[in-house]
Amino acid sequence: VMEDITACLRKAEDDLSKAVLLCAKGSIFSYGLDVEDLMEHENPQKVLDALRRMIDSFIRFPKPIIAAVQGPCASLGASILGLCDLVVASNKAAIQMPYTLQGLTPDSCSSYLLPTIVGAQQANSLLLGNKILTAFEAHQIGYFTEVVSHEELMGSVMNHMNSLRFAALPNNCLERHKNSIHSLSAESMYLACEFACEVVCKLITKFRMRNFYISFFSKRKKL
Numbered sequence: 001v002m003e004d005i006t007a008c009l010r011k012a013e014d015d016l017s018k019a020v021l022l023c024a025k026g027s028i029f030s031y032g033l034d035v036e037d038l039m040e041h042e043n044p045q046k047v048l049d050a051l052r053r054m055i056d057s058f059i060r061f062p063k064p065i066i067a068a069v070q071g072p073c074a075s076l077g078a079s080i081l082g083l084c085d086l087v088v089a090s091n092k093a094a095i096q097m098p099y100t101l102q103g104l105t106p107d108s109c110s111s112y113l114l115p116t117i118v119g120a121q122q123a124n125s126l127l128l129g130n131k132i133l134t135a136f137e138a139h140q141i142g143y144f145t146e147v148v149s150h151e152e153l154m155g156s157v158m159n160h161m162n163s164l165r166f167a168a169l170p171n172n173c174l175e176r177h178k179n180s181i182h183s184l185s186a187e188s189m190y191l192a193c194e195f196a197c198e199v200v201c202k203l204i205t206k207f208r209m210r211n212f213y214i215s216f217f218s219k220r221k222k223l
Contacts, residue, residue: 009061012061019064019164022067022068023067026071027071029077030078031072031074033076044201048200048201051197052193064178066160069087069135071092072092072094074098075099075104086146087144088144088156089139089147090148090150093135094133094134107196107200108196109192110127110192112192
């Protein structure tokens with residue numbers, strides 16, 4: 001999925017689109033990476049490299065990204081919204097960033113973006129306290145742009161898309177404005193993403209070494 005998103009964003013960089021819509025099917029928006037699968041993956045570095053490329057494509061993307069959040073999202077599925085320019089959510093949406101419960105560090109630049117967007121205290125509540133926020137609470141602290149009824153979600157999103165698509169703006173005006181907003185923070189976002197990936201690499205190494213020693217000594221006992 002991460003490779004698909006990266007490919008779509010790279011393709012959209014140079015086409016005639018004015019903006020990109022990020023959405024999901026079903027009742028859940030995204031719960032992010034499967035931690036157990038990542039720990040057991042035959043090549044976890046490949047997964048983390050795919051994550052790096054996807055985050056890089058979000059940071060570098062020159063056009064507005066609008067997210068339509070139709071349901072609950074957690075971890076990477078919630079933190080990736082901080083890289084979007086507008087986040088329109090259904091009243092059925094909710095967010096949680098349970099990194100401390102998972103034993104992981106915040107991903108998708110959230111260690112930098114979340115305090116920037118919602119303030120340090122609210123970010124601490126989410127990143128350290130694993131707090132679950134309803135859509136209305138996420139909107140209240142500024143993480144969601146707008147909350148509408150579930151039935152009105154896509155209609156509201158398309159209104160935003162059309163306002164960008166049909167706006168009588170000079171060529172590349174949206175791109176220039178987005179660049180002026182994010183250019184100073186881009187380096188900090190890259191650093192936050194890289195730090196998170198490095199920490200996860202170390203955790204995976206420790207996890208595998210621990211399992212190796214457990215397996216090794218259990219076999220010795222049987223002998």
